[in-house]
Every structure is written in structure tokens, then in C-alpha cells.
Amino acid sequence: MTTVDSYNPADPGDLVVSAPSAGAAGVEEAIARARVAQREWWALGAAGRSAALGRAATAVEAATEELVALTVREVGKPVAEARGEVARTVAIWRYYAQAPFAAAGELHEPAAGQGLLLTRRRPYGVAGLVTPWNFPLAIPTWKAAPALAVGNTVVLKPAPEATACALRLAELAGLPDGVLTVVPGGGEEGAALVAGTDVVSFTGSTAVGRQVVAAAAGRGVPVQAEMGGLNAALVLPDADIAQAAAHLASAIAGYAGQKCTATSRVIAVGDAYEPLAEALAKALAQLAAADPALATTACGPVINAQALTRLTEAIDSARTAGATVLTGGVRTADRDGWYLEPTLLEGVPAEHPLASEEFFGPVAVLLPAADLDEAIALANDTRHSLSTSVHSRSLDVALAAADRLDAGMIRINAPSSGVDYHLPFGGAKAASYGSREQGQAVLDFYTASRTVSVLPTEAY
Template structure:
């Protein structure tokens, strides 16, 4: 049997996990087991499911430092950010531990005559989840916890680069057998999961996401897909340039830019260009690629060798086309898959850096004559998840927010940031289907049923 092998991106010789790869038969067996377990899970009722999810939160909190160390080692997440992710993971489980008690429908007046007209939301059965490596604990949690809260069982196929984190997360959750099952595997396992689940949620690349949507919608089952974005930051001339540069450096270099909400295009409006270019290049130069286990590290390694080669190749072709490197531009002088945080200007029109998500500590700086031109640049993308606007004028910032094609807009803050109790999703090709997180997730993992109750008549 083939294996899924996960390596430490900061030390490629360090094998973190090697586990058997699930194929079609193994995934089908996991789905069958989940379908059987779901009946007992639903029968626990709201109180039972709430108690179980609360216990999962407590177990994750108790194992926090173990999980932090595992995330640092397996996906190269800087330790400070790993601590934040573990804390958020526990908080998400705790948040959804209250969801079983949320209203599950509404009561309406009948159109005519006596009786009762109501809607009820009920779980689909088995939720198939396909998750990426960049948030190896939080993303599986923000998909699984709401699905479980409303009574589904879950089969999770994590990224091969984050399999150890997913397996440990499921083990710590401590749910009844079959209620939360992890199936490590590649494309075959993913296809089998889409073919057998009752509802599917995916986060990952655009190409894979489109195939997931096609497969699930072809079966007529609910599907949501989050596929990242080419996110823009707009900096107005009246902005606090030093603050904006600090926010942008964090959004470009934080976790080596490996967030779907990271900034990859910086648009400087009018007179903001020169001071911003100087301040941002300086801020990125003070954010070196370093050991993710070091407390001060912001930018760790990229996830693997192919990712690093794709990034450095894009930089090389941009420079060959006339681009100028304002910061970084080269591999870090250390073992592992490290790229120094990079800022480019004068990137030639049509270059892939202006049209594709590269998922690394790399951004391009673009000029815009005025706000209208900046918004046109920002919206000139096939997929936009998050955007940021930096200005001292609330009127200008809100006007920009109204005109930006993005699912999340942050004003005077980094584009990279998510509030787990609010809807999460992008615009255009960044997302498909219903929003994730918050109460929106509870609706996605349930189907609405309309029930009419009429009098039985007189005896």
C-alpha cells in the first residue's frame, strides 16, 4: 500500500508522519461507518452533542503546546502564529458547542384555516471535508464543528502535508467511533469522498476546487468551495504610511504569505507611492525568513520545494521583463524551503504575478492616479477573497469598501484576518456556494423541510 509522507518544510530531512494512503475502498468504508454512526450521534440530542463538542474544546486546550509544536514542525507555521491558531481552534469548538441549542426552524401562520405551518432544518448525514495544509487545525475545525453540531457525521480528507495535525486533532476530539473519521490520501481519496458524501466542503486551489464543485454538483449534493484570492491593498495619500507599511508587511510576509487572505497586490494612490515603497521595502527587510520555532519569527518557510521553485521562477521572469526588486527576491541563506519576503515594482503587464495566486511572501507594488483607478486595478481579477483599504478618511474608506469586489474588506488593518463567528468567503472565482463559519455554516450543513400540520377532524 502506498503511504502519505509529510516532511518538515524547515528541515526537509525530517519525516513528520508516514501513514497508509486511503483509496476508493477505504474511503467507501469510512463513509459507510460514518453513516451508521450518524444515527447514534443525532440521537444524542442537542445536550449530548453540545457536551461532546465542549469536551473536544477542553481537550485541545489541554494539549495546546503539543499542537503548537506539531504545527510548527509539520507546516512551518511560526510559533507565535501557531499558538494563535490553536487558541482559535479551541474557541471554534466551544462556539459551536452551543449551536445544537440554536433555533432549527420557524413557525408560520397557515395561508388559510386552522393548523400549523413550520420549517425545520435537519442534517444531511455524512459531511465530506477536504482541507488544506496552511491552517491544519483551524480549517478542519471550522468545517467539522458546525457539521457535527447540527447532527452530521464527518469524514475528513486533509492535505498530505498536514496529515499528522489532522489525525491528532481527531484523536483529541474524542468523539464516538465513526462520527469524525480522517482518511489520509490523494486525488483518489478525494474523488471517492465526493462520490459518497451527502454534503461537501472544500478549501484549496482553484483548479482542484472547480473539479470538486463539478463532481458534487453533478451528483446534486450541496457543495461549497473556497479557492483563495489575488488580494489587493489600497493605500491612499492621507493614510498613516508607517502603519500601513507595518500592516502590509504582516499581510505579505506573515506565515510566508501562505494564507488565502494574504496581500499580493499593493496599490498606492497618487502621492502615496514613493513613501509607501520606501516604508514597505524597509518593513519587509526587517521581517526575514527565519526558523519558525523562534519566538520572534514572522516569516517561516514555504511548504515545499515545488512551491519555492514556482516563486523564485516567477521573480526571475518578472525581473527579466523589467521588474525591479525593492525587497528580498532570493532564497534565504539557510537549509529548508525559505524565501526572503519580496516586493517588486514595474512588473510587466500580463505577468502571472498580476493574475495568479502564488501563495508565498511575495507582492507587487502598483501605482494608481486616483481612487477610481485603484479600484479598477483591485477589481481586475478573477478571484478576490479579501482586500484592505488604508486611509484616515472614513468617508473614502467606506466608499472604497462599497465598490471593491471582495468577500471581506478590512479598513486600516491587514487583509489577512478572519473572525470565525462571521461569514467567510470571497467574490468571483474565489468561492462557490454558501459561506463558511458563523451561523451561515449551520445552514449549509442542514436541509430545510417545510411541515404542514392540519387538524385531524372531529370524531
């Protein structure tokens, strides 16, 4: 029997969990159980589903310390961020516990004559969810909770590196058998999930996301995919440079840059370049990579050896191409684990992968722009525009920039990283496919609209 083995990125010899892979047959069995369970789950009604999601929130909250420790251990998330993720996970369960009572349709007047025209939204059946490792509790929850709230059952395939977190989350949720099932595995299990479920939500790499979209759309199944971003930060000359540097440093190095909303390109406009380069290099140097279990740590390890190798090779390649490392650029030498010091480079050629691809690590390139027009053109020069931040004391300038930026999320005088779970989440261009996640918008994604005409049997 093959297994999914998840290791501690801060201590690669620490095996967190070894779980049997579900295999394609196991996924198919889970989908079949979920399809049977869905009928009873839907029949619970709004009050029953609301109460079940509320109990899940309470159980997760009661296990906060356990889940914080597990998140730190399995995915290397710094303890302060892990605590924030658990709190967000609880809040998401509670937020969607109210969703079963939301209006599920509309009433319309007929075009002529007597009668009623109704639209009603109904669950698809079984939702197939494929989730990444970087938010091992929050992302499975922000997909599963709304799908469950509107009456679907869920089969979840987490990233192998987050297997233990997903299994424990589902266990704590305590939902009826078949309502929320975790199927450990990799590509085989993911493909089987997409091939057999009624609605699909994916978060992960662009390459895999495109395959998921093609497979689901080919079956005529609703699909949404979040595939990361090459996120920019624009810093104008009138910005508070110290504040901007602090925001950018947290968005570059927080959780070792392993967020789809992390900043990887810093665009300094005009005279902002020199003071920002100095302030940002200093701010990043103060966020040295360290043990994620320490309360003072902001930048922990990257997720695995492959990620570390890809990052260090890209940095070395940029140096060879003429770039200068302003800070970082080296593996942390005084500890085990997959640590890379937060890194800022300048002079990176526009065609170099570090300037044009998402690397998912604590690395950013600093780019000059003569004026706001050039800065916006640079920011928009990507196929993966999820989140962009703008730093300026002028609200007029910031709002004008926001109108011209392609990103799905624009944050003014704030880090590019950060998500409000009650608002729609998603990117522009190839960063996303399908409708938005989170907030009320996602409830429509997990349901199909039906139009019902009710006519009287006789005139009156």
C-alpha cells in the first residue's frame, strides 16, 4: 500500500503523518458515500445544517492549541500566523453557519396573466475540493463550509504536505458519515475527484489548475480555480517610506513568502527608489528566517527541499544575469530545515523567471519606474495578477491607480497579503478561473439556479 508521508519542514527528519493513499478506487468510493449522504444532509433543512456548522466551529475553537501546534509542525507556519489561521478558520465556520438561512431565490411577476415565477437555488450534490498546503485549515474551510451550508456534501483532497491538518480538521468538524470526507493522495486521487464530483473547487499551481479546469469543463461540471499570483507593490515618492517598507517586508517574508498574495515585485516610482531600497533591505534583514515555533518568528522554512533548491538556483541565476542581491540570498546555515533568508534583488532582467514567474518563497525583485504610468504598466505586465498594493499619501492618486490596475484585489497603504473571508476573493487574467470564492458570492457557485413557473389551473 502506498502512503502519503508528510514531514516537518523545520525538522526534515520528523515524520508528521504517514497516511494510506486513497487511490482512484478509494476516491470513487468516497464520492459514492457522499452522494448517498447528501440526501439526508439536504433533508436536515436550514436549521439542521446551520447547527452542524456551528458545532464544527465550536469544536475547532476548543482545539485551538492543538491545531496551532500541528500547523507549525506540518507546514512550518510561524506560530503567530498559525494562531491567526485557526481563529480565521473558526470565524469562517461561524460565518457560513448562517448561510443556510440566506434567500435561495427570487419571486417575479409573470409577463402576462396570473401565476408566480420563481427562481430557486439548489445544491449540485457532491463538491470535490482540491486544496494546497499553505493554509491547511483556512482554505479547506472556506471551500467546504459554504458548499456544506447550501446542502452539498464534500470530498476533500488536500496537498500531501498538509494531510495531517486536513484529517484532523474533518475529524473535529464531527459531521455525519459521508458529509465531509478527506482522501489523502496526489495526482491520481485529484484526477479521480475531478472526474467524479458534481462541482469542483481548486487552489494550487497554474499548471495543475489548468488541467483541473479542462477536465471539469469537459464534463460540463462547474469549476473554479485559484492559481496564485505574481503580485506587485507600487510605492510612490510621497509614500511613508518606513511604513511602506514594513508592509512590504511582511508581505515578502511573512510565512517565507508562501502565500498566493505575497509580494514578489516591488515597483518604486521616481525618487522613491533609493530610500525604499535602503529601508526595505533593512526591514527584510530584521526578519531573519527562524524556528516557526518561536513567537518572534515571521519567516520560517520553505515547505520542502525541492522548493529551497528552486529558489536558490533562481537567485544564483539572477546574479549570473547581472542582478545584485541587496539582502539575503543565502540558505540559513545554523539550523536544520529548509530555510532561506528573506531576499531582495535589484537589476533583475525583465525576462528572468524571478521577474516573470511565481516562486512561492521569501524573494522579491525591486524595479524602478519613472512615473505612475510606467509603474502601472509594469504591474499589469503579468498573466497572474491576484493582489497589488499601492503606497501613497494621496488618496486621489491611489484610487486612480486602483482603477487602472488589473489585479483582483487592490490594497492601498497595506500589504498585498491578507484576505477578508467575508468578501469575494480571486484574481485577474490567468490567476483565477470561474466565479469568486468566499463571502456571499461563493454560495451561488455551489448551487444551480432553477426557474419555476406556477400557473393557476383555471382563471380567477
